[in-house]
Amino acid sequence: MSELHIIDHPLITHKLSIMRNKKTGSKDFRELLGEIGMLMGYELTRDLPLEDVTIETPITKMKAKMISGKKLAVVPILRAGLGMVDGLLKLVPVAKVGHIGLYRDPDTHLPVEYYCKLPSDIEDRMVILVDPMLATGGSAIDAIKLLRQHGCRGTIRMMCLVAAPEGVEKFKEECPDVDIYTAALDERLNEHAYIVPGLGDAGDRIFGTK
Ligand code: PRP
Ligand code: URA
Numbered sequence: 001m002s003e004l005h006i007i008d009h010p011l012i013t014h015k016l017s018i019m020r021n022k023k024t025g026s027k028d029f030r031e032l033l034g035e036i037g038m039l040m041g042y043e044l045t046r047d048l049p050l051e052d053v054t055i056e057t058p059i060t061k062m063k064a065k066m067i068s069g070k071k072l073a074v075v076p077i078l079r080a081g082l083g084m085v086d087g088l089l090k091l092v093p094v095a096k097v098g099h100i101g102l103y104r105d106p107d108t109h110l111p112v113e114y115y116c117k118l119p120s121d122i123e124d125r126m127v128i129l130v131d132p133m134l135a136t137g138g139s140a141i142d143a144i145k146l147l148r149q150h151g152c153r154g155t156i157r158m159m160c161l162v163a164a165p166e167g168v169e170k171f172k173e174e175c176p177d178v179d180i181y182t183a184a185l186d187e188r189l190n191e192h193a194y195i196v197p198g199l200g201d202a203g204d205r206i207f208g209t210k
Contacts, residue, residue: 002172004163005181007043012036012183016161020199026208030083033132033206036161036183037087044128044157044181045091070126070154071095073119077102077131077143080202084130084159098122100129100146102139109193111139116146123151132202134160134182135195137167141174161202162186164195 015032018024024032051068054061072095074088075081081100089095101115119125127147134140140158147156156178158171163182166189171180186195194200204210 002176003179004168004172004185005043005179006185007040007181007183009039009043012039015039016183016199019161019205020197022200024205026205029205033083033161033202034087037084037130037159038090039087040084040159040161040181040183041088041091041128044159070124073098073122073125073127075100075118075127075129075143075147077129077139078115080133080206081129081131083202083206084132084161088128088130095128096121096125098127100143102142104135104139104193109136109138111142113142113146116150118147118150118152122147123153125152126154127152127156128159129156129178130159132161133195133198134158134163134167134171134180135189136164136193137170137174140167140171144175144178157181162195162198164189164198 015036019032048067049069050065052063053066055064072092074095075098076085078101096119098118102111102113105112158178158180160182162184188196190196
């Protein structure tokens with residue numbers, strides 16, 4: 001069963017509050033999103049398995065712990081997911097990066113696919129799917145379907161910044177094998193399927209469009 005993890009670290013909550021403020025401009029919004037990406041990545045990777053590796057310190061031989069198991073892929077949903085990639089790559093510089101392009105049709109609110117490029121060995125990687133907004137859940141659910149269609153059979157974790165209860169509910173039904181990690185669970189969706197109180201249109205705020 002899919003679990004919802006709310007990462008409510010004070011640093012993340014504080015930075016998110018600045019991002020929510022409509023007076024915050026694109027430069028600060030982008031920087032804060034990158035910082036939160038790194039802080040959330042720290043929590044998301046907390047349970048990665050370790051293995052013993054024999055190394056030699058300047059003093060003696062020892063069994064040291066190193067990360068073992070499947071390698072990571074970071075997959076942002078374009079455009080807004082791009083804003084969280086660099087923070088994750090600072091933590092795991094050897095991760096590969098895939099891209100899934102989806103936009104929400106303004107009338108139906110349904111996702112429309114326009115791009116998908118994934119690492120060739122995606123089936124052997126654990127995937128962190130990133131998108132700051134989980135509103136109706138449609139984009140995240142479609143992205144997971146695409147990942148599975150392209151052979152991804154390992155663990156997928158969905159990392160977002162703000163989620164709506166409606167989207168979380170739908171996501172849990174459709175993707176029971178994927179956990180969601182979010183910094184905030186907001187109140188609801190409005191009539192345009194925007195998250196309330198939310199932070200507005202994440203892509204537009206990151207890239208200064210609109
Ligand atoms: C936003 C956001 C998510 C999606 C969430 O993208 O970044 O991908 O909406 O909504 P959902 O949960 O209802 O599917 P948008 O379609 O605005 O595209 P953009 O990132 O290119 O601006
Ligand atoms: N996409 C956004 O960028 N913001 C929302 O509130 C909902 C969808």
